[in-house]
Amino acid sequence: MTPTITAFKASPDRGRGLARDMRVRWALEEVGQPYHVRLVTFAEMKAPAHRKLQPFGQIPTYEEDGLALFETGAILLRIAERHAGLLPADPRARARAIAWMFAALNTVEPPILERAYAVLFESDKPWHVERLPVLDSRVDARLADLSHHLGGADWLDGAFSAGDLMMASVLRRLGSSNLLERHANLQAYVARAEARPAYARAFADQLAVFNASQTA
Amino acid sequence: MTPTITAFKASPDRGRGLARDMRVRWALEEVGQPYHVRLVTFAEMKAPAHRKLQPFGQIPTYEEDGLALFETGAILLRIAERHAGLLPADPRARARAIAWMFAALNTVEPPILERAYAVLFESDKPWHVERLPVLDSRVDARLADLSHHLGGADWLDGAFSAGDLMMASVLRRLGSSNLLERHANLQAYVARAEARPAYARAFADQLAVFNASQTA
Numbered sequence: 057m058t059p060t061i062t063a064f065k066a067s068p069d070r071g072r073g074l075a076r077d078m079r080v081r082w083a084l085e086e087v088g089q090p091y092h093v094r095l096v097t098f099a100e101m102k103a104p105a106h107r108k109l110q111p112f113g114q115i116p117t118y119e120e121d122g123l124a125l126f127e128t129g130a131i132l133l134r135i136a137e138r139h140a141g142l143l144p145a146d147p148r149a150r151a152r153a154i155a156w157m158f159a160a161l162n163t164v165e166p167p168i169l170e171r172a173y174a175v176l177f178e179s180d181k182p183w184h185v186e187r188l189p190v191l192d193s194r195v196d197a198r199l200a201d202l203s204h205h206l207g208g209a210d211w212l213d214g215a216f217s218a219g220d221l222m223m224a225s226v227l228r229r230l231g232s233s234n235l236l237e238r239h240a241n242l243q244a245y246v247a248r249a250e251a252r253p254a255y256a257r258a259f260a261d262q263l264a265v266f267n268a269s270q271t272a
Numbered sequence: 273m274t275p276t277i278t279a280f281k282a283s284p285d286r287g288r289g290l291a292r293d294m295r296v297r298w299a300l301e302e303v304g305q306p307y308h309v310r311l312v313t314f315a316e317m318k319a320p321a322h323r324k325l326q327p328f329g330q331i332p333t334y335e336e337d338g339l340a341l342f343e344t345g346a347i348l349l350r351i352a353e354r355h356a357g358l359l360p361a362d363p364r365a366r367a368r369a370i371a372w373m374f375a376a377l378n379t380v381e382p383p384i385l386e387r388a389y390a391v392l393f394e395s396d397k398p399w400h401v402e403r404l405p406v407l408d409s410r411v412d413a414r415l416a417d418l419s420h421h422l423g424g425a426d427w428l429d430g431a432f433s434a435g436d437l438m439m440a441s442v443l444r445r446l447g448s449s450n451l452l453e454r455h456a457n458l459q460a461y462v463a464r465a466e467a468r469p470a471y472a473r474a475f476a477d478q479l480a481v482f483n484a485s486q487t488a
Contacts, residue, residue, distance in 0.1 A: 111417050111418065111421035112375070112414065112418075123364045123368075127371045127374035127375050127379070128378075129374035129377075130367060130371035130373075131371075133367075133370060134367050151339060151349075152341065155341050155343045157346075158344075159343050161374065161377060161378040162343065162377040162381070163330075165378070165382075166381075166382040166385065166386070170386055182399070183398070183403075187399075201327050201328045201329065202327065202328075204323075204327070
């Protein structure tokens, strides 16, 4: 049965692929699973019908064969468990790949989002100039550890996995900051992820949705 | 084989059970799995030997039978997959319980930790009094959604699961703030979690470690 995901009708990132449906699209492309997309406006996302699928009023959601899921981590895990290509077969390597999914979401992403939040909502505040270096250093501490772990390897633990998909997606949120530039191996890591054909297909699909919203 | 976890030799929370080893201890108590604890000082936690197990220099880690894991989410999932008691047998209910684990770690915990960070490190800053209500409102938005979802139920999705263990652990970090008091059903939810015998055993064990560190 073809799964259905939800995505922004007009993503606030203007098609840069930073909204979280991109992570699910990319995973589905990696495993070769076609999917439907139901587009929602911001108002629809916050309405009761959508909140029955997503209690926090966010996208994406995932519906398949009587199962409704939310949280990109849980959706990726579900996809990875039912298709080959996103988790190693060896149980120990599989557990480690899942650890990297959680590391991306609970250790690396929070300081990155906090910095993005400050830039978006507090850059006109008198304290922003003093706080930004602190926010930068909190991000950089995580990046330095990640860079040290990655070293000269292509991926975080052996072959490309759902852990890499999630980590690269999180690092992409550093976008226009120069924080990634301090770590050449992490820059190359993100570029390597973005060069995957599955990534390119997913990116093009989410961009087409945004472009359509601008001409409608 | 008995697993070994790491924990703070002297937890900065002074035995309140907010350090993340508590989540792993609680999970192991829920499934009746004995475990060893290796205590680490802050300096040891940041040293290369520990970083081989935990690239970000944090606790807890989990070692078992040739597998070394980090990230509490991944550790809990590993424990839940190998023992009965933390995830439903039905595959769809299991996927939903895992979604709640991710929701706790990636949707509810980040604004709670951000507020705790500001109280800990920025309360002497001139801007703190203006920022705190914003931080509170970001936490409260998540709590309101969570409270709405929980309604009059005991647990987030059917029987108690690893999702509830993680969510209750995250909510406990609101500690001395009054934010939980606005949502009576969430207060009762945390109290219900804390009343579980497995929680009480885990809490007593981590408290004994802290107390020993003070008299040593």
